[in-house]
Structures are given as structure tokens and as C-alpha cells.
Amino acid sequence: MEHVLRQILDDLQNDKLSHAVLIEGGTAAEREETARQTAQAILCGGQTKPCGVCASCVKAAANSHPDILVFSGGTTPGSFKVDTVREIRAQASILPNESEYKVFLLLACETMLPAAQNALLKIIEEPPYFVRFVLCCSTQRAMLDTILSRVTVYSGPSASSADADDEKAAQANALARTILRTIASQDEARLLRETAILEKDKDLFRLTCTALASLTADVLVSSVRPELSDAFKEEIVSRVSAKHLLYYLDIANKTVQSMQWNCNANLLLNIFCAQLCTDPNERI
Ligand SMILES: [Zn+2]
Numbered sequence: 001m002e003h004v005l006r007q008i009l010d011d012l013q014n015d016k017l018s019h020a021v022l023i024e025g026g027t028a029a030e031r032e033e034t035a036r037q038t039a040q041a042i043l044c045g046g047q048t049k050p051c052g053v054c055a056s057c058v059k060a061a062a063n064s065h066p067d068i069l070v071f072s073g074g075t076t077p078g079s080f081k082v083d084t085v086r087e088i089r090a091q092a093s094i095l096p097n098e099s100e101y102k103v104f105l106l107l108a109c110e111t112m113l114p115a116a117q118n119a120l121l122k123i124i125e126e127p128p129y130f131v132r133f134v135l136c137c138s139t140q141r142a143m144l145d146t147i148l149s150r151v152t153v154y155s156g157p158s159a160s161s162a163d164a165d166d167e168k169a170a171q172a173n174a175l176a177r178t179i180l181r182t183i184a185s186q187d188e189a190r191l192l193r194e195t196a197i198l199e200k201d202k203d204l205f206r207l208t209c210t211a212l213a214s215l216t217a218d219v220l221v222s223s224v225r226p227e228l229s230d231a232f233k234e235e236i237v238s239r240v241s242a243k244h245l246l247y248y249l250d251i252a253n254k255t256v257q258s259m260q261w262n263c264n265a266n267l268l269l270n271i272f273c274a275q276l277c278t279d280p281n282e283r284i
Contacts, residue, residue, distance in 0.1 A: 001023075001025070001026040001030040001031070001033070001034050001156040001157075003156075004023060004025075004026070004034055004154045004155070004156045005034050005037055005038070007154055008021065008023075008034070008038050008041075008154055009037075009038075009041055009049065009050075011152075012038075012041055012042065012049060013048075013049065017042070017152075018151065018152040019127060019131070019132055019133065020124050020127070020132070020133040020134075020135070020150060020151040020152070021038070021133070021134055021135070021151055021152045021153075021154060022109070022135040022136075022137055022140060022143070022147075022148070022151040022152070022153045022154070023035055023038075023134065023135070023136050023137070023154050023156065024136075024137050024138065024139050024140045024153060024154070024155050024156065025138075025139070025155050025156030025157050025158055026156035026157055028107070028108065028136070028138070030156065031107070031136040031137075031138075031156070032105075032107055032136060034136075034156075035105045035107070035134045035136050036060070036063075036068075036105065037050065038103075038134050039060060039065075039068045039103040039105055039132075039134060040056075040057055040060035040061065040065075040068075042101055042103050042132055043056045043057075043060060043065065043067060043068070043099045043100070043101060043103060044056055044057050044060075056098075056099060065099075066097040066098060067096045067097050067098060067099040067101065067102045067103060068103050068105065069088075069091055069102065069103070069104050069105065070105045070107065071084055071087070071088055071104065071105070071106050071107070072106070072107035072108050073107070073108035073109065073110075073111030073112060074108065074111060075108070075111070076111065077111055077113065078111065078112075078113045078116075079108070079111045080106075080108060080109060080111040080112040080116055081116060082115050082116045082119050084116070085112075085116050085119040085120045086119065088104060088106070088120070088123065089119075089122075089123045091104070092104065092123055092127060092128060092131045093128065095130060096130055100130065101130050101131070101132050102130055102131055102132070103132045103133075103134060104131065104132070104133050104134070105134050105136070106120075106133065106134070106135045106136065107136045108136065108137075108138075109135045109136060109137040109142070109143065110137045110138045110139065110142035110143075112142075112143075114144060117143065117144045117146075117147050118144070118146075120147065121144075121146055121147060121150070124147065124150050124151065125150050133151070135151060139158075140153050140155070168203065168204055168207060169207060169211075171204060171207075172204060172207035172208040172210070172211045173211045173215075175194070175195075175197075175198075175204075175208045175211070176208055176211035176212040176215045177215065177232065178194050179191065179194065179195065179208070179212055179276070180212065180215055180216065180219070180236055180248070181232075181235070181236070182194060183240075183248065183276045183277065184235070184236050184239040184240050184244075185239065186277070188273075188277045191273055191276065191277060192273055195269060195272075195273055198265075198269055199265065199266055199269055202259070202265045205259070205265060205268075205269065206256060206259050209252045209253075209255045209256045209259070209272070210252070210256055212248070212252040213249055213252035213253050213256070216245050216248045216249040216252060217249060218233065219233045219236050219237060219245055220242060220245045220246070220249070222234075222237065223237045223242060223245075243280055243281070244279075244280055247280040248276065251272065251275045251276060255268060255271075255272050
């Protein structure tokens with residue numbers, strides 16, 4: 001999380017720090033520590049912030065600064081309550097005690113349900129000039145887009161490997177959709193662009209091939225059972241034949257198999273793309 005703090009302090013020093021920031025990743029303790037350092041720096045009266053020696057820094061370090069207000073959810077979903085957000089809004093309408101700003105630290109924001117986030121929205125969007133927000137969240141994916149569009153996100157390392165795995169699976173699914181759509185529209189240049197990311201990430205490559213196989217199978221099924229279709233599947237079915245889909249499915253499965261032999265991922269990716277761009281009707 002050190003680089004997150006460094007980035008925040010740099011932005012503050014350059015007068016570029018947004019009035020609302022969100023810190024994600026790392027552990028809850030690391031996020032809170034980073035948030036407290038951020039608050040201390042925002043209120044610091046010294047030259048290089050936080051100086052650590054001014055009256056404001058001393059109080060902040062002792063967690064007794066009257067203009068740093070800490071609110072937190074608990075550990076369960078929904079434990080950061082709408083009532084707490086109302087309290088934040090009420091406090092934000094009162095001038096700071098002694099500093100230029102009043103800093104609100106909101107910890108464990110991942111425990112806010114949409115109702116609480118919506119209640120927070122307006123005050124984050126148009127806070128009084130003296131209010132600053134520092135939100136901490138295990139992952140920004142827990143926050144509504146409307147909140148995210150109003151804060152600057154600083155990302156530390158992924159909170160847990162489980163989170164990272166989820167993220168990778170989601171990325172693989174999204175890539176599989178992009179690949180299928182791209183080959184259905186026969187845009188070879190775009191296919192190479194979109195898959196370039198797989199060169200360096202063998203894990204993601206394997207997950208993407210697996211996702212492509214299952215997505216293609218789903219599309220095939222939907223071509224005979226329209227009740228299982230959706231806009232995406234309809235689009236693909238309208239562009240390519242069942243023969244094409246079977247061909248893509250075969251390539252995806254074979255590529256996954258080949259990866260088990262630990263062969264050169266780069267070479268495999270090239271073959272994968274070249275095969276996907278070959279029309280099965282024109283194969284020798
Ligand atoms: Zn200071």
C-alpha cells in the first residue's frame with residue numbers, strides 16, 4: 001500500500017487531489033492506515049505534508065484531531081447503515097473546528113448496500129467547500145458506478161487471492177465474448193489486438209479458451225432453443241453458421257489441451273488466432 005500513499009501525497013502536493021478519494025486493495029488495516037495518513041496530510045500546516053510535527057499532525061497521529069471524523073461499517077453486508085450516512089451528511093454541513101478542512105474517513109465501504117451508497121451520493125457530488133472524503137473499500141467493485149464516477153480511485157494490491165481469481169475469471173469471460181464477436185465479424189486485426197494481453201498471461205489464456213468453449217457451446221444450443229437466447233447470442237447466430245461455431249468450439253478445446261503440454265504460449269496464441277480467422281469452409 002506504500003505506493004498508494006505515495007501517489008496520494010504526490011497528488012496533494014501538486015494540488016491535484018480530488019475532494020473525494022477511494023482506497024481499495026490491501027488489508028483493512030492497511031487501508032485505514034493509508035486513509036489516516038491521507039487525512040493528516042490534508043490538514044497538515046507544514047511544507048512537506050504530512051510534516052509530522054505541526055500541531056495538526058500531532059493531533060492526527062494521536063487520533064484526536066477534531067476535524068478528522070471516522071465512520072465505519074462492520075464486517076457484514078449492510079452494516080454501514082443509511083442512518084450513519086445521514087449522520088455524515090449532518091456533520092458535513094457544520095464548519096471545521098480549527099482547520100481549513102473537515103476530513104471524513106469512511107471505512108469498510110464494501111458493507112454499504114446500494115441504499116446507503118445512494119444516500120451518500122449527493123454529499124459526495126456537491127460537498128461544502130471545506131469537506132474532504134476518504135473512502136476505504138476492499139474492492140471498488142462493491143461500489144455503485146455513480147459513486148465511482150465521483151471519486152478518484154487509488155488501488156493497492158488485490159485484497160485476497162480469491163478476489164484476484166474472481167477478477168481473472170470475469171476478465172476471461174469478457175474476453176471470450178469479445179473474441180467471439182470479433183471472429184463473427186471477421187475482424188482479424190482487432191482479434192490480434194484484443195488477444196495481445198494473453199501473450200504474457202498463460203493463466204488468463206487458458207481461462208479465456210475455456211470460457212470461449214463454453215460460450216460457443218451456449219450459443220450453439222441457443223440456435224436450436226431460442227428461449228435460451230439473448231441479444232448477444234442472437235447477434236452471433238445471425239452472423240455465423242453452426243458449422244463455424246463447432247469449428248470455434250473445437251479450436252478452443254484443442255488449445256486448452258495443448259496448453260497442458262507446456263508448449264510456447266506465444267506460438268500457441270498465434271496458431272489460435274490464425275485458426276480462428278480461417279473460414280472452416282475454405283479449410284483444406
Ligand atoms: Zn503537519
